[in-house]
Amino acid sequence: MFCCKQLRLYRFQQFSTFRWCSQVFDQIEKESRRKIKISLFQDALKQAQEFKVKEEFIRFTLCDVNSQSQLIEAAVPANVLYSAIAQTYNLEFSLVERLYGEINSMNNFEDVFNAHKKSTSIQFSSLFQKIQEIFELSGGGCEEQKEVLVKDLLSLCSSAQEVKYLIRFLKKRMRIGLSTQSVSQLLDESERKRLLGYQSGSGDLQKGIPIQPQLAKSFQKENKEEEITMEKIKKKFLNDDLGGCYFEYKYDGERLQVHYTNGEVKLFGRSLEEKTNQFKELSNQLKGHFDNNKFDDVILDCEMICYHNGEILPFQEMQNKTYENSVYLSLVCFDILYHNKQILLNKTYSQRLQIYNSILKPITKQRQVISHIISHKFANENEMDRFYKQALLDGLEGIMIKRDTFYTPGSRNDWLKIKKEKDIDLVVLGGYYGQGKRQQWLGSFLLGIYENGRLHPIAKIGTGFSDQKLEELTKRYMSKPSGSCPSHLIGFKDQPHVWFSQNDVWEVTYDTVSASPLYPAQNSQLNTGISVRFPRFKRERPDKTIEQSGPIQDLVEEYFKVQKKEFL
DNA sequence: GCTGATGCGTC
DNA sequence: GTCGGAC
DNA sequence: GTCCGACGACGCATCAGC
Numbered sequence: 001m002f003c004c005k006q007l008r009l010y011r012f013q014q015f016s017t018f019r020w021c022s023q024v025f026d027q028i029e030k031e032s033r034r035k036i037k038i039s040l041f042q043d044a045l046k047q048a049q050e051f052k053v054k055e056e057f058i059r060f061t062l063c064d065v066n067s068q069s070q071l072i073e074a075a076v077p078a079n080v081l082y083s084a085i086a087q088t089y090n091l092e093f094s095l096v097e098r099l100y101g102e103i104n105s106m107n108n109f110e111d112v113f114n115a116h117k118k119s120t121s122i123q124f125s126s127l128f129q130k131i132q133e134i135f136e137l138s139g140g141g142c143e144e145q146k147e148v149l150v151k152d153l154l155s156l157c158s159s160a161q162e163v164k165y166l167i168r169f170l171k172k173r174m175r176i177g178l179s180t181q182s183v184s185q186l187l188d189e190s191e192r193k194r195l196l197g198y199q200s201g202s203g204d205l206q207k208g209i210p211i212q213p214q215l216a217k218s219f220q221k222e223n224k225e226e227e228i229t230m231e232k233i234k235k236k237f238l239n240d241d242l243g244g245c246y247f248e249y250k251y252d253g254e255r256l257q258v259h260y261t262n263g264e265v266k267l268f269g270r271s272l273e274e275k276t277n278q279f280k281e282l283s284n285q286l287k288g289h290f291d292n293n294k295f296d297d298v299i300l301d302c303e304m305i306c307y308h309n310g311e312i313l314p315f316q317e318m319q320n321k322t323y324e325n326s327v328y329l330s331l332v333c334f335d336i337l338y339h340n341k342q343i344l345l346n347k348t349y350s351q352r353l354q355i356y357n358s359i360l361k362p363i364t365k366q367r368q369v370i371s372h373i374i375s376h377k378f379a380n381e382n383e384m385d386r387f388y389k390q391a392l393l394d395g396l397e398g399i400m401i402k403r404d405t406f407y408t409p410g411s412r413n414d415w416l417k418i419k420k421e422k423d424i425d426l427v428v429l430g431g432y433y434g435q436g437k438r439q440q441w442l443g444s445f446l447l448g449i450y451e452n453g454r455l456h457p458i459a460k461i462g463t464g465f466s467d468q469k470l471e472e473l474t475k476r477y478m479s480k481p482s483g484s485c486p487s488h489l490i491g492f493k494d495q496p497h498v499w500f501s502q503n504d505v506w507e508v509t510y511d512t513v514s515a516s517p518l519y520p521a522q523n524s525q526l527n528t529g530i531s532v533r534f535p536r537f538k539r540e541r542p543d544k545t546i547e548q549s550g551p552i553q554d555l556v557e558e559y560f561k562v563q564k565k566e567f568l
Numbered sequence: 569g570c571t572g573a574t575g576c577g578t579c
Numbered sequence: 580g581t582c583g584g585a586c
Numbered sequence: 587g588t589c590c591g592a593c594g595a596c597g598c599a600t601c602a603g604c
Binding site for chain 1: 580581582583584585586
């Protein structure tokens with residue numbers, strides 16, 4: 001008996017320490033095969049369950065702090081964290097900023113750490129409890145308190161590896177290559193609801209708890225360098241069968257899932273956060289609408305848009321009206337998941353469409369609390385093309401094409417989005433150090449545009465490079481003597497870590513022009529700065545000179561067109 | 569009270 | 580949101 | 587096809603510091 005107890009105690013201490021947790025994470029991080037990652041995690045979950053830390057272990061893995069409080073701070077501010085690290089290990093703040101704010105390889109850090117290590121590892125549950133206390137702090141002076149508590153935590157670590165994952169948690173980036181989707185697979189529905197806050201929709205449906213939304217894939221992403229033609233879309237996405245699919249406008253707003261049960265309305269965002277209180281007035285209006293129209297219980301998939309004088313406002317303007325003046329907010333329903341005691345996930349889209357069209361009114365120019373989108377069927381490419389062009393003329397983002405299939409939460413397979421994208425030549429001015437897997441490279445670049453003899457910042461860019469390209473660019477620009485900040489940009493808020501002495505022209509793809517509080521427009525017609533939405537690297541243009549970038553006038557005109565609602 | 573920096577949400 | 584990498 | 591983690595602009599909320 002005694003022996004068994006001893007053994008149990010021993011195992012308990014082994015598996016429930018932070019050291020155990022950090023070793024598991026290290027194993028998972030090093031493994032590139034997702035299946036193996038998941039099975040490693042599954043094994044660890046069993047151990048965690050045995051020692052009653054399963055919930056904490058999952059939350060730690062997902063950097064999710066368990067709290068009932070809405071006011072919770074999601075991450076420890078970087079300066080607080082770095083300052084705590086610097087003090088704990090007697091390091092210069094700037095060194096921490098550059099090196100130890102992100103611990104990837106242990107080579108440098110282990111030496112620093114060894115002088116400070118504790119011999120025994122803290123119990124995992126106790127560590128998680130302490131972390132939770134940090135995140136629950138708010139209000140004046142809380143950053144100082146946080147710093148003290150972070151220092152405590154750091155000093156409790158018994159290995160450099162533990163410090164690594166502690167820091168990652170505090171920064172809310174665990175980056176072990178395993179995240180919510182994989183964890184979700186290993187949970188049953190009740191755990192999913194409790195720990196992840198959503199349901200998969202695979203079995204019964206519980207109203208009032210969000211369901212993972214179905215998503216779309218981008219046609220352009222899968223057909224790089226190619227012109228959008230309806231013929232190609234018909235062939236690739238629809239297998240030459242136009243009859244079964246639906247075409248809809250793509251409204252540029254905010255996705256909301258609406259639950260109406262027992263006379264109560266709940267709203268959930270795309271990332272499954274509850275938004276009922278954020279859009280309180282809209283919620284109340286919806287409740288009134290549903291009550292008055294004797295609605296059955298429903299779950300609707302909608303896009304929230306914002307009306308003003310009978311016009312739909314651009315996304316950017318919807319954002320700043322969202323909180324103060326919700327009277328203009330309006331929902332466009334484009335799918336239904338539940339109606340009148342019936343789960344509709346396993347109905348085809350044409351069946352669901354029929355239901356939501358029968359209980360809502362079609363969208364009009366004038367604002368309604370909730371309306372339904374107009375779906376079309378087309379017989380040939382010409383009709384498709386006319387519809388797409390009309391969507392752009394009407395100032396919309398683009399169109400959606402939907403197969404006549406079941407609603408599959410999380411899937412991107414059955415919905416296709418087609419958006420208009422544009423290219424522009426810009427000049428690279430400087431670079432910013434990368435983070436995480438890009439730590440040894442530049443991770444993004446400042447781009448400028450030529451105007452009146454000067455280069456003016458217009459956007460940053462950090463996607464669209466292959467790893468090889470990024471490495472090449474980093475080597476190229478870092479090997480040249482670095483330039484300095486041009487005098488007219490000394491006040492610019494987001495200074496690059498490295499100013500380049502050589503300014504090359506890159507071709508950049510973007511979606512739309514935006515008014516910018518950060519990037520200064522050097523144009524007398526504008527009282528705001530200007531930038532671009534969703535910038536991505538396309539290719540280098542060694543054949544172009546900096547004077548051939550832009551011109552900014554094109555962007556300004558594009559911006560005015562949107563303002564005046566004149567398109568194409 | 570205001571401003572600037574930072575984090576987090578939307579896309 | 581976009582994108583590339585790995586499976 | 588799926589998942590993950592790099593990175594973008596912008597608006598709002600929060601907190602430090604004045």
